[in-house]
Amino acid sequence: MIKFLKLALIPAALMMSGCSLLPQNQPHTYRAADILDSLALSNSQVIIVLPDEKVRARTNVSAWEKEGKWWVKKFNTMPAVIGRNGFAAAGEKREGDGRTPSGIFALKRAFGYAPWTATGLRYRQATEDDFWVDDPVSGQYNQWVRGAPQADSFEVLRRDDKLYSYAIVIEYNTQQVIPGYGSAIFMHVWRGKDASTAGCVALSARNIRKIMKWLDLSKQPVIILGDEQI
Numbered sequence: 257m258i259k260f261l262k263l264a265l266i267p268a269a270l271m272m273s274g275c276s277l278l279p280q281n282q283p284h285t286y287r288a289a290d291i292l293d294s295l296a297l298s299n300s301q302v303i304i305v306l307p308d309e310k311v312r313a314r315t316n317v318s319a320w321e322k323e324g325k326w327w328v329k330k331f332n333t334m335p336a337v338i339g340r341n342g343f344a345a346a347g348e349k350r351e352g353d354g355r356t357p358s359g360i361f362a363l364k365r366a367f368g369y370a371p372w373t374a375t376g377l378r379y380r381q382a383t384e385d386d387f388w389v390d391d392p393v394s395g396q397y398n399q400w401v402r403g404a405p406q407a408d409s410f411e412v413l414r415r416d417d418k419l420y421s422y423a424i425v426i427e428y429n430t431q432q433v434i435p436g437y438g439s440a441i442f443m444h445v446w447r448g449k450d451a452s453t454a455g456c457v458a459l460s461a462r463n464i465r466k467i468m469k470w471l472d473l474s475k476q477p478v479i480i481l482g483d484e485q486i
Contacts, residue, residue: 291480292320292327295360301477302327303363303443303467305336305457312342313452317459319467321475330470336459340452343482349428349438349455351392356455357428357438358482365425366468369414373422373465376472382413382420390439398429398439411440419445422464424471426457426479443467443479457481 291304300322308314317334320327344355366377373379385403387410389396394407401410413420423444429437438455446458457479459467471477 295478298476299478300475301471303477303479305338305479305481307338307343307482313337313340314449315457317457317463319470321470331463331466334459334463335449336457336463337446337449337452338457338481339455346482351390351436351438352454353438354452354454356453356457356481357426357441359428360478360480362427363424363471363477363479364427364473366423366471367413367425368420368422370421373468375468376470376474377424377468377477378473382423384412384414386413387411388413388440392436392439397435398433417447418461419447419458421445422461422468424464424468426481 292302295302302320304318304320305315306318308316315336315338317336319330319334321330322328338356339354341354342356343358344350344353346358349355349357364378365380366373366375367380367382369382371381380400387401387405389399389401389405389407389410391397391405391407391409394405394409396406400413401407420442423442426441426443428441429439441455443457443459443464445461445464446453449460451458
């Protein structure tokens with residue numbers, strides 16, 4: 257396991273604002289330590305999603321946990337894919353742009369097709385009556401809705417494929433919802449290692465299950481999306 261000493265702290269309010277806290281002009285091999293050193297004391301589980309330098313929609317995902325004064329890498333780095341147009345700069349994500357938002361966001365909720373699955377997050381089963389609204393004009397924008405949505409556009413959470421069989425909600429634009437700034441940003445099962453998303457982060461089913469089982473709400477987990485350019 258890889259360990260990094262935690263050296264510096266910042267207020268949680270700044271962290272949750274979604275602004276860039278990532279180090280500037282640092283080589284990839286040094287980013288994880290610098291990023292982890294910038295987190296708040298209360299956050300002891302972190303997922304870091306950094307882009308592949310050659311393919312816009314590919315990423316590398318690592319999972320970290322604070323054990324005493326050390327940050328410990330919990331799993332081998334995992335391949336993943338993001339939006340077809342890569343990362344949006346911090347604050348520039350918009351509905352339908354095919355980009356994944358950049359910043360730091362909480363991980364609190366998970367869902368899937370099974371009545372129950374192993375996770376330390378709040379879990380909810382997705383049924384045929386569950387939807388996520390992506391219509392910016394709707395008063396239900398970027399919300400999970402049970403029953404017919406009051407919207408012209410929405411996602412079916414119990415899909416006919418496996419993509420949402422295991423999923424984690426990335427709390428982007430969910431607290432103070434801004435219409436049109438992007439919705440339904442999840443970590444979920446990928447179609448394949450070369451298939452980009454509309455803005456989510458997607459991994460293999462095996463790796464999503466591994467992450468879901470590891471995440472613990474009491475440790476205030478967060479996900480960091482983007483690189484030093486955001």
